[in-house]
Amino acid sequence: MMTTVLPVPLLDAARIVHAGGRRGVPGDVPATPDADQARRAAEEELAKPAYHHAASVWQRIWQWLSQHLDPRDAVPGAPAWLSTLLVFVLVAALLVALVALITRVTWARRATRPDAPLFEDDRDAAALTRAADAAAVRGDWATAVVERFRAVVRSLDERGAIEDYPGMTAHEAARLAARPLGELAAQMNQAAGLFDAVRYGRVEPTPTQDTWMREFAERVTRAPLALEAPAGQVHA
Template identity: 45%
Template sequence: MTLALGRVPVQPDAPTARRWAQQELTDPVYHRGRSLLERIVDWIAQQLSGLHTAGLPAPAAVLVVVAVLAVIAAVAFWVAGPVRRNHRSPRTRGVLAHDDRRSAARMRADADAAAARGDWSTAVVERFRAIVRSLEERAVLDELPGRTAHEAAGEAGGRLPTVSAELSRAAQLFDDVAYGDAHPSAGDDAALRDVDRRVAAARRESRPSLAGATR
């Protein structure tokens, strides 16, 4: 909120101060942290209500109001900005989108194209997606859009125990790259290529039937 000093009341009273704070909070960026900001505004309004009775000179009163509004803006940015966006719910970290109908072969091709241009982040993400899609195509996993990387690795690892550890490491790499700040290398992409080959070669563990177990 930008204040033109020529239009600011020289002695802002309590109602004026509260109105300024409320007007500042109409910006949508404040809404996401409403509970915290309400408490802050209540405290600020109490402080502003004493400006007139404290007998501060007009220039000093204006500077106090501007400083307080700057504090509100800073706190709101912290609450609703990048810090909060970095803490996304794990349930939103799906591997395959609902509208992604590509085959595993298509995803591998997209990963190869990304690797060819040195885009290792895209290559790693698409490579892991290809692994999950291939498991769905083989009916090792049910088709389930929105499944997280660790959910996919856990379910598939239970059915393909020989590659369970590799799948878990691959899932962690996917999360670190897709939803974190990791910067993968050509070596990471090569490692996922190897996981893809191992998963393709792994055979689903056969479990003895109940009838056979009771004989």
């Protein structure tokens, strides 16, 4: 013979009804509750606060969003599919505007930064030139421009026109190279400005700017430099 096992709330309800029958309920009421009595007793039992757990904060937030921000009802009078589409377009536009704003603020912060050191390692001019050429081949114009200007400055140091030092900036290098470069001094200042603009993200370089920097580097290589004679040297 199979025995039906009631859940705990239903079992408690059944016990309540059964106990009530023993405490003076009319004798025609059966000791075992019928289905309707058991159901009503179970509903009364389950309605007690002890069986209801308070929703968490996140559950309440999600319930509120689900009830008030349903994209299907966001546009009154519009079909559900059109309302949903308009909501997603609006959200996408807001995200694009937010990204543009963050990018603009980042560039503005970079623009106000002081000049950073020009060199980050001890590579010679030839190594820096190779790095610039390799970057240009793969279309990384920013790296190409930056590395080629570094190669120009390092080559001037190697030729004795200037003496680079730790912490030197692009504009400091341009000022030091003004006299040795002579008529190329103005272009050296332009190259230093382009270096800073690219390095700090104010300018997204193009192949044209890479070509200009390459041609400038070649002119510096061919240019005769006005070198200072060592102190105490006697000219014939």
